[in-house]
Amino acid sequence: xxxxxxxxxxxxxxxxxxxxxxxxxxxxxxxxxxxxxxxxxxxxxxxxxxxxxxxxxxxxxxxxxxxxxxxxxxxxxxxxxxxxxxxxxxxxxxxxxxxxxxxxxxxxxxxxxxxxxxxxxxxxxxxxxxxxxxxxxxxxxxxxxxxxxxxxxxx
Amino acid sequence: xxxxxxxxxxxxxxxxxxxxxxxxxxxxxxxxxxxxxxxxxxxxxxxxxxxxxxxxxxxxxxxxxxxxxxxxxxxxxxxxxxxxxxxxxxxxxxxxxxxxxxxxxxxxxxxxxxxxxxxxxxxxxxxxxxxxxxxxxxxxxxxxxxxxxxxxxxx
Numbered sequence: 001x002x003x004x005x006x007x008x009x010x011x012x013x014x015x016x017x018x019x020x021x022x023x024x025x026x027x028x029x030x031x032x033x034x035x036x037x038x039x040x041x042x043x044x045x046x047x048x049x050x051x052x053x054x055x056x057x058x059x060x061x062x063x064x065x066x067x068x069x070x071x072x073x074x075x076x077x078x079x080x081x082x083x084x085x086x087x088x089x090x091x092x093x094x095x096x097x098x099x100x101x102x103x104x105x106x107x108x109x110x111x112x113x114x115x116x117x118x119x120x121x122x123x124x125x126x127x128x129x130x131x132x133x134x135x136x137x138x139x140x141x142x143x144x145x146x147x148x149x150x151x152x153x154x155x
Numbered sequence: 156x157x158x159x160x161x162x163x164x165x166x167x168x169x170x171x172x173x174x175x176x177x178x179x180x181x182x183x184x185x186x187x188x189x190x191x192x193x194x195x196x197x198x199x200x201x202x203x204x205x206x207x208x209x210x211x212x213x214x215x216x217x218x219x220x221x222x223x224x225x226x227x228x229x230x231x232x233x234x235x236x237x238x239x240x241x242x243x244x245x246x247x248x249x250x251x252x253x254x255x256x257x258x259x260x261x262x263x264x265x266x267x268x269x270x271x272x273x274x275x276x277x278x279x280x281x282x283x284x285x286x287x288x289x290x291x292x293x294x295x296x297x298x299x300x301x302x303x304x305x306x307x308x309x310x
Contacts, residue, residue, distance in 0.1 A: 002257045004247025005177045005240055011251070015168045022160045026289050074284075077250050082284035083242040083273055085160055091239055092159025095232050096166070100293030102157045107287055110278040114287075118238055121272050123265040129229075129237035132262055132269075134181050138255030 002141040011055045012081065016040060016048045021078060022085050024058065026103075029071035057081065086116050157296040166210045167236065171195060171203045176212065176233060177240050181258075184226035212236065241271050 012018050016038065023037055035045050049072060052058040057078040060070040086105070093101040107114045118127045125131070167173050171193065178192055190200050204227060207213040212233040215225040241260070248256040262269045273282045280286070
């Protein structure tokens, strides 16, 4: 499917993968720490970590030679998922956190507890679903964006 | 698990659910149109639509009385997932769209093809993973955020 949302889901569209990435953003790097936090079987954790390394989201970095031990760190591609994790966190905070946000985000530069706000790259206005329209891009294919008539939006 | 990322995944952490929400943002409302676009079995589509309605992400709206027919529209809670879908789309555009973005986003107010930029709600600076620190919030629990020592970030 020619769709960047689907491409992203191909890499991290699985509960455990995204929770591993979430924990990596919280500073977790070692197998045993991921395992303790996620309560996941070693077998499945190994599979998901391998999948994330194969897709260049995490990289293995040796931290001990004798015995050989490595830890997992986010790559640039992995760090770029911060926006996705942040978006999910803020949605959960808003709609599914009756006791208040479990985790808050502090902006190092200004020192405040903040939320991340989406703004337009051109004019700087705040964005939401109703402020934008989707249009076919250069990578659009016949069987993707255009397959279904979308012109029913007035009905 | 006390974590807003996990709460979000509980509702939409499944390939089809998020692709249904993506299509809803593109203006798709009817069962047959979702089915044609996603190439998904009617059985699974029914399950996923019911799950999204049960979780107040989509609502059923009657559009015909004889015969009875309804369509699916995003609720306020569902529309608030736009940030998540947009974050995934931009990540896919950047890391997995060799032919260019299949879909582009036009900001209605300024008329430009844009990207959504994350900025700090307090100071307005652009944000990324390295600009922020996670701290426990009011909803934090012992077995959540604090369970694993996170102070290894200097090692």
